[in-house]
Amino acid sequence: MDSSKNFVNYAPDGSGGSLSFAPRDTEPFGSYRQQLEQLGHLIEARGNWHGIGAESVLRMRLQNRFQTGLDIARHTAAIMRRDMASYDADPSLYTQSLGCWHGFIAQQKMISIKKHFDVTDRRYLYLSGWMVAAMRSGFGPLPDQSMHEKTSVPALIEELYTFLRQADARELGGLFRELDRARGAGRVAEASALLERIEGYQTHIVPIIADIDAGFGNAEATYLLARKMIEAGACALQIENQVSDEKQCGHQDGKVTVPHEDFLAKVRACRYAFLELGVEDGIIVTRTDSLGAGLTRQIAVSKEPGDLGDQYNSFLDCEEVGLDSLGNGEVLISRDGKLLRPRRLPSNLYQFRAGTGEDRCVLDSITSLQNGADLIWIETERPHVEQIAGMMDRIRDVVPNAKLVYNNSPSFNWTLNFRQQVFDAMQGGGRDVSGYDRARLMSAEYDQTPLAAEADERIRTFQKEASRRAGIFHHLITLPTYHTAALSTDNLAREYFGDQGMLGYVLNVQRQELRQGIACVRHQNMSGSDIGDDHKEYFAGEAALKAGGAHNTMNQFT
Template identity: 25%
Template structure:
């Protein structure tokens, strides 16, 4: 028995995971040298441990490295990297797009890398200050793989790029890549369930080839989708209406039952299942989880606490307050606000701009006072020069010059003089 096969059979980490390929196939696809993907390995291990030991993990979508650092400093234990946000304000094309996979496919991996680099800078800044070890900055990053940006081969390569950038987990959705829509937009077109399973297998194979225990989450949009690209799959046929759309797609009923059937088909290949819902509905969430767990008692679920919902229109304040804890009881172990970072940036930027226009510098000084008051809670970004690593590079320069350099930046800075 090979080392890979022994690992799959004996490590509890792989309980319930189906691989429809052999260990020797993985060996044949590996490069001749072993490459360590430290960020991804550490993140995947940390995220897996959280899933096993905690009732649930909260996360928000981060737009920048700095925002992710503040989420970590504020106490969150994972970062969600939203394709919606990447489309909207953080993609490599430099454009603002709707969530329809218009952006370049390397955009999410590059943001994963940027966030990990920001975590590393925060780590080094703490070490320079003599506080190293107080914070484990390297939060797991759960990255949006969209619909794989194509077929199974595209998914295979995308997954490798995610791992190289340092993702701990990736999620994929069962929409047709060329018609991909946000889960809360109309016009979604599903692909056959078996075709999506091939994408999940491709992602697992990619992770195995580079020897990273990547966590994979399968998302189904079957609840609200009304179209499917083909009628060839036995899993999907009970839900077909027999009608065609003007584009030639097949019409499907969708709904909760369809989502449950698809989730059961995907469960053997993944660690987490995400059912994209149209409202924050307790009963729908409960039924979905209970039905899937009848066949797969160990599967865990992700839940999109979406800003697309008008939460106050669906739930009372008391229901909102207990929403996540209630879902956790049913196995929703990863709960995330997909575009939370986008809303934080937009709203706070708008409010600050209005105040600045109306009151001038009093507006910014008010913000600065709020920052100072948050220092006692652990906030440090009030010292912006320190936060970006000026002290670290001063330490590098001091080492290079033997301590004789007169060009070190932080010691005589206004920040050092005024923000002590």
Template identity: 55%
Template sequence: MDVIGFDPAAGHRGASAAVAAPEAPRKTYSALRGELLARYPSGFAPGGVAIDDILQLRLQNTFDTHLDIARAMASVVRRDMAIYDADPSRFTQSLGCWSGFHAQQMIKAVKRLRGTARGAYVYLSGWMVAGLRNRFGHLPDQSMHEKTAVADLIEEIYVSLRQADEVALNDLFRALKTAREAGDARAEAEAIAAIDGFETHVVPIIADIDAGFGNEHATYLLAKELIKAGASCLQIENQVSDAKQCGHQDGKVTVPREDFIEKLRACRLAFEELGVADGVVVARTDSLGAGLTQKIPVSQKPGDLAAEYTKWLKTEPVTAEAPLRDGDVALWQDGRLVKPARLPNGLFQFKEGSGRARVVEDCIAFINEGGADLLWIETDTPNVAEIAAMVSEIRKAAPGAKLAYNNSPSFNWTLNLRRQVRAEWLKEGRIAAGDYPDGPALMAADLDDSELGREADARLARFQADIAAEAGVFHNLITLPTFHLTAKSVDELSRGYFGADRMKAYVNTVQREEIRRGISAVKHQHEVGSDLGDSFKEMVAGERALKAGGHANTMNQFAAA
């Protein structure tokens, strides 16, 4: 099927044209109508089906399969990466969505704001699948949700985005029909131009495959399911699959780099097998906050991946005073016998303060040895200078390295940015230590309009632009925004509705805002396809159609919205 609003760059990695070639531009309304008239000169297919109705349905079906979506959106991401390389101010963004409806409303909002959805993606968070889409209940981000739940959510999101296409195009075809019935040639031409220029709501999804949910073969099998559901980008992390923790929790355990590279290859093979030659692999390192490893890799020669990983283990020399005991593990390292520090659960510890160096080495290996397309460095605070410094080191060995960065709700953004400003101003002598409080007191509301508060907010507003320009961040995302937004919005409505305001709370906080902002969901029947259903009934039943959109439909009260 032809892709609406799609103009990708050429295929990636030199794959064969049969696999990697981008989708052909969508046929125009007139060209497709001409083809149908050539088949059915009378204007009707067997059974009296009008060719204009066939034409409408063909154009409303913006993609034949979700694998077609994966192929098309992978090329969109490649195009956007090339644009970013030429101009780092043109970074991409996404919000984490835990339902198709969230994703649909997000993309509609972007199109209202910008007139285009280009540069906007959907992030599919494993955290939110575990916490909100899990048949086992609300659980933490520890790979305790079903593997198939991620693929199911990708499928749902693309069903919702494709339905947004159907509803919007149905409205354009209705306008075309009205213009023709009125004999308004200008309005008819405008409607056809709008149909030909329509941009799809379908955008790339970056899908979180956690640590792969098992070994490299399990990772490959799951990756294929996510790709078939439509994923063009897979994000995988270097934690131990059966000990996986949220990136912002303690107790994280990383795997040797060779093990992780095998999973990167598994994702690449899944993309290539399914003909998604432009598929994007995002390699995430949790090493900055991970102080543990489950196993010690075997080194074959000095300086190989295993040696570079084990050199960071916390060890103590084996001596007469500290001899080996039964069950101990020993290593020959730097010309001496040492004993790695091991916890009662058998996990090995890394040297304190080695996380940053391990991150840099991880990223270089993931790109140069594992073929990763993007990096993800999970950090404990949002600090542009610190991330930029790491990326600068990475780029010495892996030029052109680019990041996806988690603008995480786990950060207290207000406190972090105010602390950074306070520390800088103290160092510069601009303020004295007593001018502003330190620690949690910096959160005080009366500081919102202070000079420090305004400067912190200014940095917050430009944070993504700064990190894109200075730290190689191609994609800025927020993992859990719709989790927190839903909690806040439902709390806000509930406090008013079950309190003194009752219906006034609903109207003021929801409906009136929907109308004034032009949010199409205010006409909820239309939003879920009521008019789409009426159009189809007319196609097959003509004047006999029992339609929902007549004069008694209460949605008519929102005609001006």
């Protein structure tokens, strides 16, 4: 039912005066009443738009505030920039995200955040290249080696935002229905409160940090993919300094880095893509894998001692040679008047000296921040605040406002790592550790011990402490929903196909959804059935054949 005629002069105080929007995170359209009047005049002026309701049009507009992916990218880039400034002023205001491999996962995550915390402030999405490879490739499950179709990355970004826009439409649709009921019952104060909620509505659309791997090719290929990702809605691109066709997961062996100039060409390609598309606040996150990467394919070009190429080459594992000792096809570099032979492996790759990883990470990070990067990412082999802080202190000596994106990775055994950290601290502090075996601290027999409790407390406060001490602006978990899907499916399969039968589903899934207020228990509503009913009524009026009638079994969950 369109109620625009009896709403045009409505105001919360009954005066008929105009309403103003509360501050919100989208561009204002003007007040609900103002828009209603404008649409009413438009429809009336057309003369033959019979059956088109001004309020119905307005509601559809509000349910679809973001027309394109570029609208989303510009909007979310501005959010990230504000959050970065807030973090610079107060390191307790760090941001977080969870990796999502499907639009439904992203949607349910943001619905849950609004349910539990009311607002989406400082909560983002992360799109993991690992999960795209493992979950979304037409080739089937693949390792994280940039072998999946590059088009699957922007396609997933578009999918994530499609589901988040639907979450907006669903929630606003519910508010519109409540508003209609309040009006119909003459509850003016309730209608006024609902209108304020509609006008101050906070969207589910949040920033996404999207993994472009090593660019999927040369700088031109990086630019083309970056443009597609931004057009799909990405406001932040994360790119790593590995060779694109030798790319490995950051937590596996065999990583091969590229000289800085090669990497910076791809960073510039990403910036050009942002600027071409008018996303001037776009964020570039440069990731260094140098801590665990002992190999390079190329010797960097160096024009003078101490330049960037010379610094890169200074980490090569070399031996001094004479011209009379050269073999066939040898490659030499000159340093300080000496001829040096870089150690070349049978793979034709060159090897860095052992123990230089942290120094290379620091150089990589400073170089990136001085050449267009907004945030840095250092891939580590374990979650250790002081290890991270040690590198960040050196970086911030040169770039004081350097900010880190950190992977709270499921590749870490968090329990074992932190129990061992506590063990070492206890031992170093002279406390009795005779009741613990450091190598077996993952064992369940230690779960109820004081050491385990202290380790768990360190895990709980890790993000807060690392953001304060080590300059971490954004904490993400790359693959959490990959693991939660596997765990929940295993639990359901064990119960349902075992003795519990249907009770295995009812007790552990449906009843928990009801008890915990999980909106998805009304799956027809979640899939958009009520939105479709609203549209049917807009389009056909009383003749609409709607799904949400008395015989809809979803009414059992009302």
